[in-house]
Amino acid sequence: MSLTARIVSALLAAFVVAIILKLQRRGGLVSKYGLLWMATSAVMLVMAAAPDVVDTVGGWLGVEYTPSLVFMAALGFVLVVLVQYSWELSRSEQRIQILMEEVALLRRELDAQRKDAEPEG
Amino acid sequence: MDNPDLIAVIPAYNEENTVGAVIAEVQRTCSGPAEVRPAEARSVEVVVVDDGSADSTAEAAAVAGATVLRLPVNLGYGAALRLGFRYAAGRQWDCALVLDADGQHIATDIPALVAACHSGADLVLGSRFHPDCAVPYPVSRIRRAAIRVVSRVLRHRRGVALTDPTSGFWAMSRPCVELFSRQLPAGYLDNLLGLSIAARAGLAIAEVPVTMASRQGGQPSTQGARLVFHYLRTLLAISIGGRS
Structure with missing residues (x-):
């Protein structure tokens, strides 16, 4: 993955994290949904920061x-x-x-x- | 009113122009001279369920002497019915009725429905398309076709043979009202699901011919694509069960 693509996807993931945090803090989310989307955005962040993880997991599964x-x-x-x-x-x-x-x-x-x-x- | 012989549930949504006349008509028929009123009936409690109307339906109904139950928001025909049944389940009566607030159902047909209820049926429907009807009620071809499909599905899936299952003119026994007060779903056409629920519970369902006036006020509540959607949704629930 090119450096630009990594930066863009990391920024997107960070943006999602920021929105979820803000919603959670303002009481706009019940905590179970807050947790769900925090976990989701964490996975997005990991995949953006270290795209190799996807290839490794894919390799294990034979994809x-x-x-x-x-x-x-x-x-x-x-x-x-x-x-x-x-x-x-x-x-x-x-x-x-x-x-x-x-x-x-x-x-x-x-x-x-x-x-x-x-x-x- | 203490222990009426009959209780008539009338769901109403924006029917201020007709609801008063309908209530008066029901009261006149059910507690009128012995030759027109249902056997043994001396008193009737009319319960109007105002389904979140924006007009003065509730006031008009109260003036006409009905018990008024007001839903704070519009929940749909099935929900209004269920509330009426919940209220009725807590009262003493002999036979319960449901009819429309728009004047389509003619009160003079009530004795025939009540008689069928007294002779053992738990749920009696007034049919516009019964073979004994003098003049079949005119409806649009789409609606007629949809009613045929629903009739067929009800017959095959639930073993109930009815000519007019969408009829909203009912007489009911107590077990039927108690069942519906717990299980009737909330939406438009959900009276059809009521038939399905009643059939599954082993209640006896019957039909009597009625004449139906053309509506005196208001519009058909649902038309076109929405009507098709509601029929599909209802067919799904009738044929595989579950909620609407």
Whole structure:
């Protein structure tokens, strides 16, 4: 890999780390996601700083064209994360619905009690 | 109202112009003279579930004498139904009803639905396309085709033969309401999944012919590509199970 390419990819990885850190500090990320993306950006940083690592790992696995290994791993990772998000979103929707039902029923209860408490006429 | 004989759940989203008349019509039919009202019915509690309307649907319903449950945001037809069923599950009644707030369902068909419920069905649907209907209800060809596909899938996958499974005009027994109050999914067309859930739970499902008025107000809630999407989504859930 050329020196320019290394510098650009290292800068990109550093940028991602910076964004994640900032989000985490401002409370914009729940810590489990913070940890997930910190780990991801750390891997990116390692790959940018020492691209030979990819070739070595590729060699162990018997992959001839090692860059395809990076793409495959990245794609697989993104897929798993997205499926997990869909699952979590579905669960959140369910919970919100139950919460709304609860709110509506309580509001009705409250209205009924207020009406009862009002003096006649 | 203490222990009504009937409870009618009406999901409403922006229906301020029609909801009052629908409530009055239901009350007149269900607690009116003995020859038009359902057998043994003397009182009806009308429950309007306001699904986060932007207009004064809730106020109009309250003025007309309904119990009003207000969802703080618009959650969709299935969610509104489920809330209505949750409320109904905590009350005493003989038969529960569901009908639309836009005046499409005619209250004078209620006795027929209630009668079918009393004679052993857990879930009775009012069908627009029943062979005994005097005049079949006119719908667009796409909608008609979609309803045919859904009917076929329900028959093959769940063993329920219905001519109008998308009907939103229902009468229900207590076991059915209790089941739906826990399990009915939230979205548009999810009443279809209700059929699937009821069939799997072994409840008896029946159909009676009804006449349906053309809608008095508002627009069909969903049209075109969205309608196709909702049908595909629903078909998936009916045929392989799970949530919508």
